[in-house]
Amino acid sequence: MIEIYLLEQLEAFARHGTLLRAAEELHITQPALSKSMKKLEEQLGVQIFDRQNSKISLNETGMLAASLARSQVEQNKEMVSRIIAFDRSLHSICVGSCSPMGITQLMPILQDHFGDMTISSELVYGKPLLSGLENGIYQLCIFNAPSDDPDIFCQRYISEQLYISVPKTHRLAEKKSVRFSDFNGEKFLLFQHIGFWKEICEKCMPNTSFIIQPDRDSFFELVENTDYPAFSSDAVLIAENPPKGRMYIPIDEEKAKYTYYVACLNKNKHQYSAFFSAIRSAVIK
Amino acid sequence: MIEIYLLEQLEAFARHGTLLRAAEELHITQPALSKSMKKLEEQLGVQIFDRQNSKISLNETGMLAASLARSQVEQNKEMVSRIIAFDRSLHSICVGSCSPMGITQLMPILQDHFGDMTISSELVYGKPLLSGLENGIYQLCIFNAPSDDPDIFCQRYISEQLYISVPKTHRLAEKKSVRFSDFNGEKFLLFQHIGFWKEICEKCMPNTSFIIQPDRDSFFELVENTDYPAFSSDAVLIAENPPKGRMYIPIDEEKAKYTYYVACLNKNKHQYSAFFSAIRSAVIK
DNA sequence: ATCACTTACGGGTGACGTAAAAATC
């Protein structure tokens, strides 16, 4: 058995060709490295160096030893990373969601059940969301439709209805409901991080030029102080105090109402069972 | 970077389940192992043990760590073996020969050229001889026929003519030459280690029951003191003093005369060039 | 003289041992 530090030193020497340079890299003195290499050679019981007076170099066996040492050192490092990564995976949970509302509403329940873990979330939709769940990037997902994948367990969650807010002076302010097409072509405020809704908006209002706001506060600032129409939703209207001075009109269209589903891999279903029953209660309530 | 001794200790603990047993196997005391495991855990920066008072066990991360440690330790050992084996291969040369005469005659030349190496030889014939050369078990081979394998370099060497020795009272003692069939069915002395000749004998004298002698001295003892016919060859007759009181008659048949070829892999040809030219001189001489 | 390596010696870290305590069965 050869200790890693010796292999690391051999590997460094193999790269540099001289003890001096290798020692520099290793932050040890050259005599120390010289002794180490002697020790290594002795432990192997085999000559790996050609020495003539003040010249030392690897012989053929030494070359082999150095290349094996290199891979050994690499694997040692990889081992450490893998252990740390695995440990992190045990102590963190990552949720992929197609919608910001889905994750916002779910967060309290997540914290109830995984309070001792690091909870992170990402807004993703479409294929990356599904494959992220399948290959373990996400432990939980929020879809906007039930999945029929046999490997995926899917729990119905809440619904979200899209609204459009307009200033009271807007031509449609008094309507009881509107359609996407009513606003197609009109300038429109849009918050950037809205998940799959973005796709919906662009599809249903192809001629609209959106004024996209990456910052949440700026977005609400503009909603309050400009006359552009903007999206909202029932969830937002309940959860937050929406800017006054606007009318909030539901969009009476199929594409404006989605039901969310919380999902995990079937094989992990058991470890999330308490969590899922909490979701079921929340839905009923 | 985690030193191997720590991984070895972890691996031992994983197998035994208690520090005490593991420490016994490792020939260290239990407190020492306890400290090592603490150190390992600290170096990883991750919990790998569940501890409650006087109970310690691996947690999930620890299991992973232990299995990775196991493979790391194994690879370390394998590395050492490979280095040692490679070094040995550099300092030894193994010759496979289909015939004892081939190797006996070649030995002086081998010693001339590879005197600083360990020279070993094996009597093998047929497929194992060829594949042994191809996969590096033999650096050199002696065939009884030229090889047309494009990967093999083949140098014509000496010939050997098979003789049969009979007591002077034998019915065929005065013949100038004999054939295998002349002796088919007759009891026959046979030295065990004769390489490919064994196959020839059995094929050409299918009805003969051979009295097989594994020991060289016993064989010659019997040759001298019994009346059974036995094989000899021109090479043996030249090299050694054959037992008197016998007639040595050549077998006049194609299957009783072979020319030997010394071979190596083509890719190694250059490192044996001096050796092969010595063979060529020897043949001419 | 400079460069590269080895030898010699000294110091400090740390790996292990011994002893004893703590906790569980």
Added chain:
DNA sequence: GATTTTTACGTCACCCGTAAGTGAT
């Protein structure tokens, strides 16, 4: 009380550093 782990403390090995020596360029 037996078993297992931890804590405390001492010791020795050994890894590294400094300094000096050798041989080659």
